[in-house]
Amino acid sequence: GAGVSQSPSNKVTEKGKDVELRCDPISGHTALYWYRQSLGQGLEFLIYFQGNSAPDKSGLPSDRFSAERTGGSVSTLTIQRTQQEDSAVYLCATQGQASNYGYTFGSGTRLTVV
């Protein structure tokens, strides 16, 4: 597609439930990042995928968080047993092989845990 697509755009879930957030990157983009942005805060790195290499998971805040990227394209971020502190906007960003272009961000998924 023309841009980075994230779904759902909004998700309200009950504490303790699992959620899946999806990111469809720009076709051909090999690098994919997930970030978390809490209200009024900056961007917290979660995970980075690059092609077929092992992902850098060093930013995942707990073992309740996991992510995968199938076929080097679509990525899914899964949060198990959600907690209220997981409430945030989750942003996906991708980039092609040439680093002289900026990273393109999706519009994000606003997650609210009640």
Added chain:
Amino acid sequence: ELKVEQNPLFLSMQEGKNYTIYCNYSTTSDRLYWYRQDPGKSLESLFVLLSNGAVKQEGRLMASLDTKARLSTLHITAAVHDLSATYFCAVLPNDYKLSFGAGTTVTVRA
């Protein structure tokens, strides 16, 4: 661990005047990005700076990079209301963990 510091964090600008936002970072990198975020929106790419001494300009915004000082600046000329937003710098180190500053929230007043 890479630290990216922006200042100021909040900037109240008067229309027509000039201002500068600073972005310092703690490790070697020659790739730095500036983004704009409007309230409730995602991030929009403004500038990509890829070498020491790089300077990019778009309208009233100009960004520069000094890799030796590990410093980038975003200069705003003759501020106008539609520049009100939050501006982020981001640094790409060798491990490719793109790291963001805390953001500078800009408000332009008449």
